Amino acid sequence: MTLTIARQMFIAELLKLRRQRAVMAVGTFLSVGVVVIFMGYLQLRHASNPAKYGPAGGLEAFKHLLRALGYFFGVLLATLIGAEAGTTDASSGVFRDLVATGRSRLALFFVRVPAAVALTLALSAVAYGLGVLATFAFAGGRPTPSVSLVLQGAGWIALADVAMSTLAVGIGALTGSRAVTLISLVGLQAIVTPLLVNVGSLGAARDVLLNPALGQLVPYGGGLGVAMATGVAVAVVVGWTAIPAAIGAWRTNTRDA
Amino acid sequence: MIETHALSKAFGKRAALIDADLTVPRGCAFGFLGHNGAGKTTLIRLLLGLTQPDAGTMRIGGRPVPQERATVLARVGAIVEEPHFHKHLTGRENLRVVAAVRGPAAVARIDRVLARVGLADRANDRVRTYSQGMRQRLGVARCLLADPELLILDEPMNGLDPAGILEFRALIAELVGEGRTVFLSSHLLDEVEKTCHAAAVIDQGRLVAQGPIDELVRVRRPRIEIGCDDPHGALALLDGHPAVANAAETADGLSVTLAGDDGVASINARLVSAGIGVFKLQPVRESLEQKFLEITSRVGEAR
Secondary structure: OOHHHHHHHHHHHHHHHHOOHHHHHHHHHHHHHHHHHHHHHHHHHHHHOOOOOOOOOOHHHHHHHHHHHHHHHHHHHHHHHHHHHHHHHHHHOHHHHHHOOOOOHHHHHHOHHHHHHHHHHHHHHHHHHHHHHHHHHOOOOOOOOOHHHHHHHHHHHHHHHHHHHHHHHHHHHHHOOHHHHHHHHHHHHHHHHHHHHOOHHHHHHHHHOHHHHHHHHOOOOOOOOOOOOHHHHHHHHHHHHHHHHHHHHHHHHHOOO | OEEEEEEEEEEOOEEEEEEEEEEEOOOOEEEEEOOOOOOHHHHHHHHOOOOOOOEEEEEEOOEEEOOOHHHHHOOEEEEOOOOOOOOOOEHHHHHHHHHHHHOHHHHHOHHHHHHHOOOHHHOOOEHHHOOHHHHHHHHHHHHHOOOOOEEEEEOOOOOOOHHHHHHHHHHHHHHHHOOOEEEEEEOOHHHHHHHOOEEEEEEOOEEEEEEEHHHHHOOOOOEEEEEEOOHHHHHHHHOOOOOEEEEEEEOOEEEEEEOOOOOHHHHHHHHHHOOOOEEEEEEOOOOHHHHHHHHOHHHHHHO
16 A cells, blocks of 8 residues: 555545534534633633632643543543544445455554544644643733643643544444444543542552553643553553554454445 | 356355356446345455355456455445445545545546536535435446446446436446446346346356346247237147147237247248238247246245
């Protein structure tokens, strides 16, 4: 496969995702919308009663922003887009027609990953940019994050987005069902993981969970309370990215079209 | 163009295709006939590498598949069962998705193929708004992106209105005129007879007949219909005639099975010389439908 074809396929994958109005609307809400509502609410609250409520921006608000985008809304956004990318060809019946072109099934699978990641990153970047802007604009004399911290925060959110959207593409290809993928991954990240993190008796077994590993890498040191070596955290994040991708590729390669 | 040898495929305990030896000549429209569930789509899916055979070999354009699948399928366009699309995309965008997978030359053909199937005006509408006939045409446009040597069309006439069927028939003739091979599966026997040069019949996973349409519909013993003013007298007169194997009265004359390929002239002379007015002497040609019903097992079981 030439670079030109790979580029064309990437653009086509992106087109399929961009033109899904429902996905784009919900995705925009989960990223940009949430930041606008969150910062807007804090600022309105501050404006209505400055004595009781401090300014909406500053370093603390930035940390809230990172947590919201990295652990929760970023997860939802990446899962939504990754699940769509992983299942859309199979659910529409077009997968068969793509296979019938003679193009390798692995190429058909692996082009979905960068497309899902790119769209997730684009929406996250806008949301993060707005959030950072508000952090500085509404700081009102509070300390603000350094440029280095802002860049590290961007890198951390990007890492979380890449891991989660790749995971969703892989699981989507495995199950072939958007609903099953969404429910299982949102359930894992929003319900199962927080429960397991709080079961102290599990000890180091909790290291294999994605969110605690991401928490170990968060730039301001605000993890989820599961201590692990940085190398272990990196290995866990890589595992959560590579293994589902490999499983998705295997399923795409073996699925009857 | 297509050759299969001893091709077999089972799904669980159910044999979908059994020792299929199929030969499709290059540059013709070839009909692939069978009841629903006879094995038509299974054979097509095997050819396209959508599923793997249990036994047997396949060649397309002289090349073995699946060994050279990528090279072979680069010049094959196919619609399997019914054309599927991303309904939230426009017709043009759907073609762009498949063209991207095929390569830059296919991308450059998008406008041309849309115009060719008569969808240029609706190319920017979402496929969700297309009729069944328009989707079939968009499916053909998608096939043409490959500039195919071989088109494999699974039940392409499904859902088309009479005008659509006529257009489709003309399009297939055009494609064959350009030197392409069209492999057309269908249960619309009349359409296959009108559209195709050759055909194969599959029944319960077995290929039971194949060859040029003319050969498939040729009757084993020639038959003629005779219209005359005295059928009863004509029947008595032809009794024992050496050219007649069998004769029976019908509503407006006689149905005569001939003993050989000739003899019509002598039968006519015999009737006329006896003073019987003959106003019709018509050879009977079986339709593909009659032939199909005769050779497929369902009718055999009904008997």
